[in-house]
Amino acid sequence: MHSSDYRYPLDPDPTRIRAAKIVIAGGFGVGKTTMVGAVSEIEPLTTEAVMTSAGTEHDDLSGVPDKTTTTVAMDFGRITIGPDLILYLFGAPGQTRFWFMWDQLHRGAIGAVVLADVRRLPDSFASIDFFENRQVPYLVAVNCFDGAPVYPEADLREALTIPPHVPVLLCDARDRESAKAVLIGLVRHVIDLHQRGVPVGLR
Numbered sequence: 001m002h003s004s005d006y007r008y009p010l011d012p013d014p015t016r017i018r019a020a021k022i023v024i025a026g027g028f029g030v031g032k033t034t035m036v037g038a039v040s041e042i043e044p045l046t047t048e049a050v051m052t053s054a055g056t057e058h059d060d061l062s063g064v065p066d067k068t069t070t071t072v073a074m075d076f077g078r079i080t081i082g083p084d085l086i087l088y089l090f091g092a093p094g095q096t097r098f099w100f101m102w103d104q105l106h107r108g109a110i111g112a113v114v115l116a117d118v119r120r121l122p123d124s125f126a127s128i129d130f131f132e133n134r135q136v137p138y139l140v141a142v143n144c145f146d147g148a149p150v151y152p153e154a155d156l157r158e159a160l161t162i163p164p165h166v167p168v169l170l171c172d173a174r175d176r177e178s179a180k181a182v183l184i185g186l187v188r189h190v191i192d193l194h195q196r197g198v199p200v201g202l203r
Helices: 032-039 096-105 118-133 153-160 176-195
Strands: 019-026 048-050 069-071 075-082 085-091 111-116 138-143 168-171
Touching: 019 032, 019 118, 019 176, 032 075, 032 085, 032 111, 032 176, 075 176, 085 176, 111 118, 111 176, 118 138, 118 153, 138 153, 138 176, 153 168, 168 176
Parallel strands: 019 085, 019 111, 111 138, 138 168
Antiparallel strands: 048 069, 075 085
16 A cells, blocks of 8 residues: 555544654754664564665765665554553654655645754754644654754754744654654644644645
8 A cells, every 4th residue: 555545633632542653854864764674563674775885876875874774665563551642653764865655655644753963963954844844743853862962942943043943852753752752742733733723734
């Protein structure tokens, strides 16, 4: 089944969400596959492929010199947040040559997580612009890599030029509880927008 065939709209009562589709996006090598794998309660579907010399001609490895695999289609996972909420997670490929898939992956999503690395913040701009332009609710989750510098939220907002109402969270994409907290934060953000009358749901 094509990813765009999934439809998980918000229930008319925002406190009774039954299931929802969420997209996890971000730059190349930022930890999207890791997050899906850490939080999924089922064996995640991944499309990781070993990088070859042909791929290095197209992908910038300067920020991730140790990366040996890459997502070539999408990642898929599922997590039950509570008795009334199941999240279906779709990890989008980060390389520019696979961006054509994003239009399909975001359809039917109630929101998105933009995963960011403070050492390569410009890599997040394309994801932020994508969801802003399509009015898809999103939050920014800064993946705290070992040894990466830590910046105040205000500095991150300014660097990423995101509006005040968009949540910015810190996380460890390898840790299940940390990744789960990000997903819960997105759901709360979407519910808040819904309650304030901002159109959310199918795109």
